[in-house]
Amino acid sequence: MRTWVRKGAAVAAAVVSAVALSACGSQEKGPEPDGKRDSAAPSAGASQGGAGGVTLADAAGAWLGTTDGKPVTLTISTGGQTVVISDAHVCQGVAKEGETLTLTLSCKDGNTDRESGTVGSAEGGRLVVTWASGLTDTLSKPAVTGLPTNMPSIPSLPSLPPQP
Structure with a gap:
């Protein structure tokens, strides 16, 4: 039962992140993703990612974890839109490549725990983000x-009489 509840919470958080990302538009125009991404291995020295740095393509996707006993969900789109859900805070913003991959977010409730962060690594199915507030996810x-x-089966509908 406990595992089911945790999995359900993780799925719900991922769905909320995906909905939030699809509902927010970006005012910034950048290069369109080319759709070519090898998710099996992170790219070393890809465009603007710095030598051996984490690129946007490496970090794109939904990520789940626990920090200080509280669930954290991070979703990064290939276009750079980013959403973090943690401890009843929903924060959104952008991920940008440079010397490092940085996350710049804002929360509607004014929380600043995850306002500015740097992605340190994205290897082996793990993503490490260090935030300016001192938190590390x-x-x-x-x-x-x-x-x-x-899932229950859907009942069949009675057939309708032919229309004249």
């Missing part, structure tokens, strides 16, 4: 297990 990609198997 070590997150991992959620396992995709497929659709639930215990």
Whole structure:
């Protein structure tokens, strides 16, 4: 039961992140992603990512973890839109490549715990973000297990009489 609740919370957080990312538009125009991404291995020295640095393509996706006993969800789109959900705070902003991959966020409630951060590594299914506030989040990609198997069946509808 406990595992099911944790998995349910993780799935709900990932869905909320995805919805939040799809609902917010960016005022900044940047290069369109080319869709070519090898998610199996991080790229070393890719465009603007610095020699051996983490690129946007390396960090794109949904990430889950726990920091100070509280669940943290981070979602980064390939276009750079970013959402963090932690301890009832929802923060959104952008991820930008440079010498390092930086995250610049703002929270509607004014929380500043995850306002400015740097992605230190994105290897082996783990992402480490160090925030200016002193927090460090070590997150991992959620396992995709497929659709639930215990869903109820949909009742069949009675057939309608032919129309004259």
